[in-house]
Amino acid sequence: MRRVNKDERTRISFTLNGRAVSGEAESRMLLTDFLRHVIGATGTHVGCEHGVCGCCTVLIDGVAARSCLTLAVQAEGRAVTTVEGLAAPDGALNALQQAFQRHHALQCGFCTPGILMSFTDYLARNPHPTEDEIRDVLSGHLCRCTGYAGIVAAVRAVSAGNSKQPS
Amino acid sequence: MNVRSQSSGDFLSQALGIPLVRKEDPALLSGRGRYADDLPVASGTLHAHVIRSPHAHAKIxxxxxxxxxxxxxxxxxITGEDVRQLTDPFLIALKAPVHQWSLAVEQVRYVGEAVALVVAESRYVAEDAAELVQVDYDPMEAVTDPLAACDKSAPLLHPACKTNEISVRKFAYGDTAAAFAAADRVIALTVDYPRLxxxxxxxxxVVAEYRPHDGSYDVLANFQGPFSTHPxxxxxxxxxxTRLRLRIPPDSGGSFGIKLSVSPYVVLAAIAAKITGRPVKWVEDxxxxxxxxxxxxxxxxxxxxAATLDGRILGLRLDQLEDYGAFLRAPMPGPLYRMQGSVTGAYDIPNVEVTNRIVLTNKMPASLIRGFGGPQLYLAIERLVQRIAVELGLDHLDVIRRNLIPAEKFPYRTAAGALYDSGDYARAVATAIGDGRLxxxxxxxxTARAAGKLYGIGFAAVVEPGMSNMGYLSTLLTADARERAGPKNGAVSMATVNIDPLGGVSVSADVTVQGQGHQTVLSQIVADRLGLDPADIKVTLELDTAKDAWSIAAGTYSCxxxxxxxxxxxxxxxRIRGRLAGIAANQLNVLPDDIEFADGQVRSRSNPDNALPFGRVAGTAHWSPVMLPDGMAPGLSETGVWSPPExxxxxxxxxxxxSLTYGFIFDMCGVEVDPVTFSVRVDRYVSMHDAGTLLNPLIADGQVHGAFAQGIAAALYEEFxxxxxxxxxxxxxxxxxVPTVSEIPPLEILHQETPSPLTPLGAKGMAEGNCMSTPACIANAVADALGVKDVSLPLxxxxxxxxxxxxP
Amino acid sequence: MKPRRFDYVRPDSAEEAVAVLAEYGDAASVLAGGQSLMAMLNLRVAEPAVLVDIARLKELDYIRVANGKVEVGAAVTQNQLKDWPELGGRLPLLAAALPFVGHFQTRNRGTVCGSIAHADPSSEIPLVLAALGGEVVLRSQRGTRVLAAADFQRGVMTTARAPDELIVAARFPTQWTRGVAFREVARRHGDFAIIAVAACVEDRNTLRIGIGGVADRPAVQHAPISVAADAKDMFEKLAQELEGYDDLHASARLRRDLLRRVGPVVVEEALRCAA
Structure with a gap:
């Protein structure tokens, strides 16, 4: 049984974008704060800290989740993927990122990392979503700049691109 | 839209006006943005948490x-007493004893008002400590309704003012009494625009540091401007x-007017840094x-x-009571006066009387917000125009068209003094109902009505101001008071272009980043002048009051x-192009007039083979200033300053x-009201824009989509x-x-481009329009669907x- | 918005989990998906001395069919169940309701049993459990007991779970699959319902109707199919009985009016679906 007492700091380790990372934290530290301020992976953003806005969405073992509703200690031993893990090592954007640029799917870019992570999970499960399915997944995110139109268009374009590739 | 990639390799003959994708995006899409909370802080930085009032009105x-x-x-x-000792109350636009500090002093006036600041080694600990701070309050009666607050018996927010209605100004333009006397009918309406x-x-x-050697403060904050707030x-x-160095981070997660109001916290964090002797960081939750x-x-x-039987409006009277909450923060009451010149909207109405009233209530202070007075004004005007049609038995669209300012009257001086620079409203409406398929x-x-459904059509025609006159707020004062205070007017814009010894071009400017793609558009503008690719222009917009060129007008607001x-x-x-042309002309042995900038070269127009690489010409200015043409100043840095005389x-x-520019928007929509779920479904929505010349259509449409979503939010969802x-x-x-994608209906956007004659690029402000038009358009459609007069938002x-x- | 301090324990078995609960009693909170609890911790409206994290317990991560019921273990997320291939065939009412539960991202972590434990009066999963006459399985060091949904949910966010008990599973009866319908009215997609109505046809003669968001817990009504012809009267009566309540988004009156209007539509859909 893993146990962390309230007045204790513990070492927490997991893989982040394929690399082992670790750091010390209290049991109460949120995964958002651990990623951003202990590890220094600031691409994951904090928009509400009560699970509504979706800015902080990351993948935990490949599954999109709100990192503000996750304790750092809950990520122990897991594979965490964040927006920093999407582009190629040389910085080349992946297909989803490219589509976001092409369709002007972001303005201030603050909500964008979370949205990218949601669709990274979802498109892996369902590479050819309908527009309704895209909207359903996107409805778990708040964006104040774009009115969402470009985001829907970008994901549709990626989905169309998926269909061109041999399955 | 056939978008254009960054760095496509071939040079563009013209970058401005094309839908170029944004140079901002790769970093933001990769988690490499640099927002305020992402930036490293000094070792030993403390973290602050604000203790806030649970009471709307109470003595501390x-x-x-x-x-x-x-x-x-x-x-x-840190408490209000510390703040009172170390700081002065914020200056306000009105001569009234409304004193606000960065923490409540002696009493609280709204739920959420900052009462004390806990500074600790981490935010977690600061929040733990906040729970241990005991604040004793003596609650007082509160007032939140603006009309009730005007009543003589209402509890006073600032007793020294002796009233909550702290300003009443009456304006008369033209002969409104005669217009009403001549009218066939007087049609009246009261509308109520909500808080959101x-x-x-x-x-x-905010991250603040105090530097005791010279008593200065160095503050990083995601402030958006206007920098008139810096003083x-x-x-x-x-x-x-000079002892308040304010630095803006490279990226900011949206603003929409809201991030002006980080300013009290700049002061609060600054004194916290002074008191603790350590840098202090505060991240609002x-x-x-x-x-x-x-x-x-x-x-x-x-x-x-005052209307004729055929729906012509001869005169208007408006009585506007605006509720600013507990305090009047500078530059309030902006929303009440920003539209003063265009108070007659898109219509040719020569006579108008306006009464502007400001009331304070026990609510959070109101301030800048996208649309900035437009949504409030147009809900009133556009609902009234619809009522005129209903009460006179006329077609709503006919009443709009009958009153629109005719194209031949531009430039058009409104009754209240605005100079509408250009427009062809009738053509825009005609295109909208044609291409938009009325x-x-x-x-x-x-079809819907035949099936027993509640379906309505709404219209809204609005004029969208761009770039505010820094003198508009002084309309709040009487002419005598203005005389005594000294004239206020104009609006200064600044941008700097630097060229390095290798010919690298960098640009900085007096705007704050919030997502509007300014880096991309500035690169398009500069690339065109210098014959370069926009991808080669480096734009850095981290405004720093200690180093950058800025004026009180700096910031990103009011389009x-x-x-x-x-x-x-x-x-x-x-200007810098002129200097480079002079240098190149010398080296190429041609006249400066014969020089052109294209394809990364500086060359002779008449003999393009006679050319130098751009970087070579730029290098001359750096390495051989002595060789520059006679009379040319050395260095390759130019700051452009623009201050339109209008x-x-x-x-x-x-x-x-x-304002300087006035765009036009015409919206129309169909909505269905569901009598089972009491909800509104927007069936179709068409928005026609004339914002003059579009600098980047991709970004322009993005702004329209974003403002539209906020307009829908105001119409149907958001309310404090x-x-x-x-x-x-x-x-x-x-x-x-806040609406999700599921709540935002599809939007059909149309454009017409009537260039502004008052700006060299012909472009007008365009990013706020649908915040102004959409609430009114939806309200009109719902009024039409239900056959009702009074429609309060959000629905x-x-x-x-x-x-x-x-x-039924 | 950071949580207060708490001890964190991650037991390796349900047995260990109930031992911790026995030790701490109501000072402990069970953390499964955390989609409600973590928000409450961040807002400092919950103050557990210890969090018992059961999300990784393999023994509670199962969906199985037994005795005419689908049993869902406490570690099963809402999306796991939603994506379970047999869901539509065995529990069409739950299949109809699950898309309304939060969002894709919250369903990825939020558990089926967590939603039942949270007992929000307007939430969908407890409503379906009640409408179908399901059960909740509770385990403690004292033993295991099974409560009917109606006995489990006692009021607004109040249940019959004793402080030392762990919800280990929920059981959804599978006998009614012919005619089902589910509708809810919410301000935004994915929000908690203002009201929700679920209906399923039991047999040739009777109908079950579940109503969420109007009373302090799901209300379940059995009705002869014959009344469906005049569902309006039935919902009129229900609206008066259940009264409704006021909150920011809806008044009691609006809730009653919504029930009067949405109820008959759902019944009609269920009957049409059965036919």
């Missing part, structure tokens, strides 16, 4: 911080402006943001029209980029050209709700309803339920 009897200070890791608990915010996804962030902050801190950051002002407008909308309405900063960049690039001060009879005791009921994103199930009471 005692603050006991002993237990909190005893908690390990706590550095300080556009809650940027990133909340406020307000410096004065509050009792330092000259969402609960704080919703309760206390900023709100648009709510407004009650009583409006009446016939289809009518067919859908008729000042396209008519303002873009022009300044154009001027700077043109932004004159208010006249002695209170006429004011409130207080109960009659001033308790705040919209304190989370589960209660304050929630509760409000629709009340509107539909008694209907």
């Amino acid at each position: 009897l005692k603050i006991d911080a002993a237990a909190a200070l005893a908690l390990p890791g706590v550095a300080a608990v 915010s556009f809650t940027p996804m990133e909340c406020y962030v 307000v902050m410096a004065k509050a801190l009792r330092v000259p402006g 969402r609960a704080e943001h919703l309760a206390a950051a900023s709100s648009g002002p709510n407004r009650i407008t009583r409006i009446e029209a 016939d289809d909308l009518k067919r859908r309405r008729d 000042r980029f396209s008519p303002g900063t873009a022009v300044a960049a154009h001027i700077a690039a043109t 932004l004159e001060p208010p006249t002695s009879d209170d006429r004011i050209n409130t 709700v207080y109960d009659e005791n001033g308790n705040f009921l919209s304190g989370s994103f589960a209660d304050y309803l 929630t199930p509760l409000r629709l339920h009340a509107l539909m009471a008694g209907k």
